[in-house]
Amino acid sequence: MADTAGSRARNRYTVEQRRAEILNATRDVVLRLGFGGTRVRDVADELGVSNGLIHYHFASKDELLAETLRFAANDDIARLEEAVDTARPALERFDRMLRNYLPGPGDVSWRLWIDAWGEALRNENLKEISQELDEAWVALLERVIRDGVHEGAFTCENPRASAWRIAALMDGLGLQVVLHRSTMSRTQMLEHARTLAAIELGLERKAFPARR
Amino acid sequence: MADTAGSRARNRYTVEQRRAEILNATRDVVLRLGFGGTRVRDVADELGVSNGLIHYHFASKDELLAETLRFAANDDIARLEEAVDTARPALERFDRMLRNYLPGPGDVSWRLWIDAWGEALRNENLKEISQELDEAWVALLERVIRDGVHEGAFTCENPRASAWRIAALMDGLGLQVVLHRSTMSRTQMLEHARTLAAIELGLERKAFPARR
DNA sequence: TCCGTTACTGACTCTCGAGTCAGTAACGCT
DNA sequence: AGCGTTACTGACTCGAGAGTCAGTAACGGA
Numbered sequence: 001m002a003d004t005a006g007s008r009a010r011n012r013y014t015v016e017q018r019r020a021e022i023l024n025a026t027r028d029v030v031l032r033l034g035f036g037g038t039r040v041r042d043v044a045d046e047l048g049v050s051n052g053l054i055h056y057h058f059a060s061k062d063e064l065l066a067e068t069l070r071f072a073a074n075d076d077i078a079r080l081e082e083a084v085d086t087a088r089p090a091l092e093r094f095d096r097m098l099r100n101y102l103p104g105p106g107d108v109s110w111r112l113w114i115d116a117w118g119e120a121l122r123n124e125n126l127k128e129i130s131q132e133l134d135e136a137w138v139a140l141l142e143r144v145i146r147d148g149v150h151e152g153a154f155t156c157e158n159p160r161a162s163a164w165r166i167a168a169l170m171d172g173l174g175l176q177v178v179l180h181r182s183t184m185s186r187t188q189m190l191e192h193a194r195t196l197a198a199i200e201l202g203l204e205r206k207a208f209p210a211r212r
Numbered sequence: 213m214a215d216t217a218g219s220r221a222r223n224r225y226t227v228e229q230r231r232a233e234i235l236n237a238t239r240d241v242v243l244r245l246g247f248g249g250t251r252v253r254d255v256a257d258e259l260g261v262s263n264g265l266i267h268y269h270f271a272s273k274d275e276l277l278a279e280t281l282r283f284a285a286n287d288d289i290a291r292l293e294e295a296v297d298t299a300r301p302a303l304e305r306f307d308r309m310l311r312n313y314l315p316g317p318g319d320v321s322w323r324l325w326i327d328a329w330g331e332a333l334r335n336e337n338l339k340e341i342s343q344e345l346d347e348a349w350v351a352l353l354e355r356v357i358r359d360g361v362h363e364g365a366f367t368c369e370n371p372r373a374s375a376w377r378i379a380a381l382m383d384g385l386g387l388q389v390v391l392h393r394s395t396m397s398r399t400q401m402l403e404h405a406r407t408l409a410a411i412e413l414g415l416e417r418k419a420f421p422a423r424r
Numbered sequence: 425t426c427c428g429t430t431a432c433t434g435a436c437t438c439t440c441g442a443g444t445c446a447g448t449a450a451c452g453c454t
Numbered sequence: 455a456g457c458g459t460t461a462c463t464g465a466c467t468c469g470a471g472a473g474t475c476a477g478t479a480a481c482g483g484a
Binding site: 033034035036037111114115116117118119120121122127130131134135161164165167168169170171172173175176178179180182183184188191192195196199 | 247379384
């Protein structure tokens with residue numbers, strides 16, 4: 001009675017495991033085909049299960065896509081927070097955020113976000129989720145700046161405004177790199193981000209590490 | 213013989229006029245429904261013509277959407293160039309670009325662009341067009357910076373890099389305002405853009421006009 | 425050992441939308 | 455006036471995809 005679901009979990013999937021597995025697969029499919037281009041069938045095929053199973057766990061395709069976005073968002077934020085929590089001093093912590101947030105070689109989640117922005121124009125669920133992630137990200141950036149100021153590593157008059165500017169710059173840069181790779185390299189992108197950051201935090205440009 | 217098409221144009225549409233009219237209507241529809249959500253039928257209804265007429269002028273829906281994007285892009289660039297050509301001195305010219313590029317109250321074309329970015333992830337035609345617009349816009353910004361430096365109004369070491377940073381920041385800001393209006397007002401957005409611009413161009417922040 | 429429940433199947437329905445096509449009417453040209 | 459051309463119509467086809475549902479097999483509990 002204490003754990004009715006758990007007792008079945010030994011050799012079978014629980015509902016929660018299955019849902020997570022489906023969300024995971026959906027993310028992969030959406031990365032290939034986009035929100036608009038993803039069919040329920042594609043997700044089923046990805047897992048080698050039946051079409052009907054997806055509808056068994058998710059009431060509609062819309063719900064599936066919205067939950068997939070939230071799932072991916074939580075992942076991204078968790079990854080960033082982890083990067084922040086483990087690094088010091090302040091400058092390394094900050095730079096690690098930049099490197100983690102900006103799109104990297106194997107990075108795919110940017111594609112998801114760019115796609116989600118477009119979809120969010122017409123879908124309230126997605127709009128809400130993308131806004132949540134955005135605010136969480138700016139808040140994290142602001143926190144790292146404030147901590148740095150506290151430690152005496154940075155000088156910054158208005159951490160909130162600086163965080164917004166840096167976040168906006170990085171969104172714009174990431175967009176360029178992911179969408180039109182030819183126009184800008186990751187190196188240049190990092191260079192731009194660090195240049196603005198140095199200005200905003202009252203540092204010398206060369207204070208930043210050369211790491212990519 | 214000199215003008216076979218023109219002779220019919222007196223009381224009838226030429227093919228070119230019709231195409232332009234359809235592209236115009238398509239843009240309006242796409243703004244409401246997005247690239248993914250626009251049906252050929254919606255465009256026909258917008259003009260009060262038949263479904264078949266759209267296919268008479270455009271081979272496929274894909275072609276229609278791609279040409280619509282190009283049509284809108286040309287419009288946007290022309291508007292920016294006009295703003296630049298007529299304004300002086302350099303600072304007013306630059307500020308006018310900012311005000312014109314950033315999303316305004318009645319501005320809708322941003323919605324089109326955000327949507328196009330997402331679509332471009334999977335559509336080579338749209339990707340190419342959005343890249344063209346982007347490069348034209350950065351080139352224009354760079355030109356205005358160089359001219360300002362020439363006139364002695366600005367100080368800027370690397371106009372190309374500064375143009376990229378300002379452009380990226382503005383893309384990021386515009387995205388915020390259009391997508392999550394609550395998180396940032398146009399006033400704040402302009403404030404952020406001018407703050408970065410002042411830094412990049414070696415100016416005092418208060419050198420900029422207060423115009424919105 | 426039987427039985428109710430639950431996770432799952434896959435064929436089906438039903439809607440929707442892109443593209444087609446036979447037909448039409450107005451035009452300009454001869 | 456007669457004729458070929460052209461812009462346009464709207465009913466149709468055809469494929470595709472979301473969601474349904476009757477059926478099934480494995481489970482745990484009584």
